[in-house]
Amino acid sequence: PAHCRASLEASTSSTEVPVHGLSETVVGVLGGGQLGRMLCEAASQLAIKVVILDPMENCPASNLCHHHMVGSYDDSATVEAFAKRCGVLTVEIEHVDAATLEKLEQKGVDCQPKASTIRIIQDKYLQKVHFSEHGIPLPKFMQIDDLEGAKRAAELFGYPLMIKSRRLAYDGRGNAVAKNEDEISSAVNALGGYARGLYIEKWAPFIKELSVVVARGRDGSVLCYPVVETIHRENICHIVKSPANVSWKFLKLATEVAYKAVSSLEGAGIFAVELFLTADGQILLNEVAPRPHNSGHHTIESCFTSQYEQHLRAVVGLPLGDPSMKVPAAIMYNILGEDEGEAGFLLANQLIGRALRIPGATVHWYDKPGMRKQRKMGHITLVGSSMGLLETRLHSILEEESKQDE
Ligand code: ATP
Ligand code: MG
Ligand code: MG
Numbered sequence: 001p002a003h004c005r006a007s008l009e010a011s012t013s014s015t016e017v018p019v020h021g022l023s024e025t026v027v028g029v030l031g032g033g034q035l036g037r038m039l040c041e042a043a044s045q046l047a048i049k050v051v052i053l054d055p056m057e058n059c060p061a062s063n064l065c066h067h068h069m070v071g072s073y074d075d076s077a078t079v080e081a082f083a084k085r086c087g088v089l090t091v092e093i094e095h096v097d098a099a100t101l102e103k104l105e106q107k108g109v110d111c112q113p114k115a116s117t118i119r120i121i122q123d124k125y126l127q128k129v130h131f132s133e134h135g136i137p138l139p140k141f142m143q144i145d146d147l148e149g150a151k152r153a154a155e156l157f158g159y160p161l162m163i164k165s166r167r168l169a170y171d172g173r174g175n176a177v178a179k180n181e182d183e184i185s186s187a188v189n190a191l192g193g194y195a196r197g198l199y200i201e202k203w204a205p206f207i208k209e210l211s212v213v214v215a216r217g218r219d220g221s222v223l224c225y226p227v228v229e230t231i232h233r234e235n236i237c238h239i240v241k242s243p244a245n246v247s248w249k250f251l252k253l254a255t256e257v258a259y260k261a262v263s264s265l266e267g268a269g270i271f272a273v274e275l276f277l278t279a280d281g282q283i284l285l286n287e288v289a290p291r292p293h294n295s296g297h298h299t300i301e302s303c304f305t306s307q308y309e310q311h312l313r314a315v316v317g318l319p320l321g322d323p324s325m326k327v328p329a330a331i332m333y334n335i336l337g338e339d340e341g342e343a344g345f346l347l348a349n350q351l352i353g354r355a356l357r358i359p360g361a362t363v364h365w366y367d368k369p370g371m372r373k374q375r376k377m378g379h380i381t382l383v384g385s386s387m388g389l390l391e392t393r394l395h396s397i398l399e400e401e402s403k404q405d406e
Helices: 034-046 076-083 098-106 115-122 124-133 147-157 181-190 248-263 307-316 341-355 387-397
Strands: 027-030 050-054 067-070 088-091 141-144 161-165 175-178 198-201 206-216 222-224 228-233 236-242 269-278 283-289 329-336 361-365 376-384
Touching: 027 034, 027 076, 027 307, 034 050, 034 307, 050 076, 067 076, 076 098, 088 307, 098 115, 115 124, 115 283, 124 141, 124 198, 124 283, 141 147, 147 161, 147 181, 147 198, 161 181, 175 181, 206 248, 206 283, 206 307, 222 248, 248 269, 248 283, 269 307, 329 341, 329 387, 341 361, 341 376, 341 387, 376 387
Parallel strands: 027 050, 027 088, 050 067
Antiparallel strands: 141 198, 161 175, 161 198, 206 222, 206 228, 206 269, 228 236, 236 329, 269 283, 329 376, 361 376
16 A cells, blocks of 8 residues: 555666555565565565575475566676666675676666675674774684684684684584694695685683674664574574573673674675674674575564564665564474485475474475475474474473473
8 A cells, every 4th residue: 555655765667567565666686595585475475576596496485475587696697687686686695606797887787785795794803803893792703815824813712723714604604613633634625725715813712692683774864673592503503582581780781892893884785794703702693684584583473573574674765673572482393304305305394394383483394305304495484472382382392202301
């Protein structure tokens, strides 16, 4: 309806088809994985058209989007052609061609968040430099080019040594740990060698990992979701609990750090700020994602406005929605591939079968074409009246009854 439409800054002149949703802006998303898929789900409710650019014909978002252009979001000409179909260009992955986005911005294409944000974030070393220059607390870090450099970092920071790839990191795939000097070479080789571009981070002796999803609207308004606790398994996000069970002081500090980190970046949309809480009471930034994030999946069932709807509202210029929780507690459990191929599907099916019988549990399946160990295949969100209840229910889905009393 016309009275629901926000005044839009974005040009709609390139729209091919007349649209009659809450916004007439066609949202172009670089990447069509599970985050793109859930953006499409939210867009469907608002009747906002989403077009996807992803190289994989059967990517998770392909069946839910208005149009899927098959092609690389890392190829300049392809992204340029794609941009012509969109009123606003956004991302569900930061590993896109930042130079092309900068060029497109100069030509007047509306990118949200801004290309400058993608450029800073996609290189984790530059990201660290950026945030340290903005006074955000983070673990000490140092670029390395060779074994000598790695040893120097070890002398300064001590072991274990966290070696990270500057680029193309996700799900811990760009991280390797050396417990002593002898392990440096194998860790570096596992990451593809020094030439790949590596840096070292001081080990963060965290007692908890926290995350804050932050939304910024086109008008500059900023809203923070409740602080959540993230639990990783082998560097991969595995369980998210909302709200985080930490004192009010740390909730406030985590939110302040997240707010400050996002304020130093340009553009509208959802951002997720991953944080470490250390034993001595520090909140340190791990990294920021310039897009919806695994730690915000739970918001679909637990918050008044999900991170996906919020991202769409933000990039098209609608007013931001309420990020607060509408239930006392939520747990998100990632369904990670436990085995390759059919055996993996069988295990996932058994898990889902149990989840479907649990009150307050919602199953999300991303419809990925292949099963691989550690691949994010889907997730389960539990909502309910208390965290204790949800923990018991999760244990029963995981058939971990014996651990209930832990
Ligand atoms: P994502 O999928 O979140 O993008 P990523 O591949 O970018 O992951 P990081 O977030 O850098 O990887 O690290 C993954 C996990 O490894 C962290 O969540 C944390 O558990 C651990 N980790 C990362 N950096 C450190 C550190 N400096 N000290 C201790 N543990 C760390
Ligand atoms: Mg990352
Ligand atoms: Mg991370």
